[in-house]
Amino acid sequence: MSLLSVKCKLIPDASTAEKLSRTVNQFANACNYALQVARRDNIWNKFALQRAVYADLRAEYGLSANLAIRAIARVGKRKGHKAGGFKATSVDYDQRILSVNVDTETVSLSTVDGRVKVPMRIAGYQRHLLRTAKSIQGGQLVRGRDSSWYIHLWCEYDDPPVLDPQGMLGVDLGIVNIATDSDGETYSGKHLNSVRHRHRRLRKKLQKKGTKGAKRRLKKLSGKETRFSNHVNHTLSKRIVAKAQRTERALALEDLQGIRERVRLRRPQRATLHSWAFFDLGQKLRYKAERAGVPLVFVDPRNTSRQCPACGHAERANRPTQALFRCVACGYSGAADYVAAVNIAVRGWAAVNRPYLGEASRVSLHGSVPGSPRL
Incomplete structure (x- = not known):
């Protein structure tokens, strides 16, 4: 149920x-x-x-x-x-x-x-x-x-029949691009980020003003941004789950619990990270996948964007820029978000085809709490 x-x-x-x-x-x-x-x-x-x-x-x-x-x-x-x-x-x-x-x-x-x-x-x-x-x-x-x-x-x-996956669709969640999958399809976050930046500038201006009218405008602005973000996440999660169901594949995502405490960013990037509703998007992907009978796997996020999918070499130098991946060992290069999505798919596929190895594997299916998967 x-x-x-x-x-x-x-x-x-x-x-x-x-x-x-x-x-x-x-x-x-x-x-x-x-x-x-x-x-x-x-x-x-x-x-x-x-x-x-x-x-x-x-x-x-x-x-x-x-x-x-x-x-x-x-x-x-x-x-x-x-x-x-x-x-x-x-x-x-x-x-x-x-x-x-x-x-x-x-x-x-x-x-x-x-x-x-x-x-x-x-x-x-x-x-x-x-x-x-x-x-x-x-x-x-x-x-x-x-x-x-x-x-x-x-x-x-009632739980729908669970799909017997014939492959894995890895999805890398990001800020510049909201999501990129292991097929190379990119779900751009340009419009969403421009709306958030505009609202952030307006909030700063209204907070500085501090009048009653400004406070009323702030309250209205907050609800508008939340509704917009919620709509974008609903639309995006629906597309991703439908694609996985249509192609008979399971979904693999990074386990991003505690990401705000783990990552170290420059000051201009912090507001962008903390306004990014990745938890909400993950929740929507979770329940939509469960409703569609699509297995959902969470994998360890370490080095997904630094590990070479061709030779397996992982090093910080493999990311010369935010958008580009270039392996210093074998020379393989590509878009960093796509490389991360491929690595996520590989880890997810390995996870559903091996015995459960305990908490260290960080795997869960159908929205289970990581550490107690149903494999």
Whole structure:
């Protein structure tokens, strides 16, 4: 079974919006109280924490039984976080306190003021996802920055037949080019980077100005850039997964966890790296591959752009420029991003055709946590 979150916009009237707002606020307050108790008494077991705070959450914060349980479950996931609390932005729901009617486009939710029915706006693709889901396991009510409301529905689907790969499509994620695959196809990031640079310059100008109007413009600008980046990543991930499925190949990506802490860059390059939504693109590739039955492999990223695919020699001098690869041992040359994609494909193919060798191999399939693959 696989889970997919389907996001729909809610259209509550003023009275219902007030009930939703009170519920989000009380849910956050309850979570923060339970978190305080958990930290004070070092209680992180879900059932032990429930015995300690359940009655208080019901009496002091007006939560229903199931909302109180969801608040406790959310707090249990905070073990190890030494600071910070919960903001009043969302509420978790399970099947008993949330139900959806796709035909009438409404969702029924429990609130601190009782059950409410809220109209939804369901687009064509969302309707398809909701109708083809085996079940809806619950969801999350989310309050947007501009007081808009959304419901993220957790839909369960049967796993599709997994493709028996006849090869490997390696994909190198980058900044100048968003992605380059081992067939030599390049997905240019020129337009995306130009938009980000323009927004960065405008943000700097507005932050320096500091007026109320400038702050309103900054808020609007932030949402616009996020939506644009999200659209680009959706489009790109869809193309890559479709290509792998059509050519009956698995996908191989670099395991880029912690890249921001590992790499050392000059000051002008840092803002570009930190605004690059590679994690979001990786997540979209992950769930789209799983939905399509395309195996997805994560490989060790070390020296993928410095290792010669012809002779295997790896050295920093093999990269005379950012864009060019030239092996100092055998003379093989080519575009650096393409060379990296080929090396990723080779490592991915080796990974799915050898026994699992433990954490060092850094391999996972279908979005599993690296170190616990399904081979």
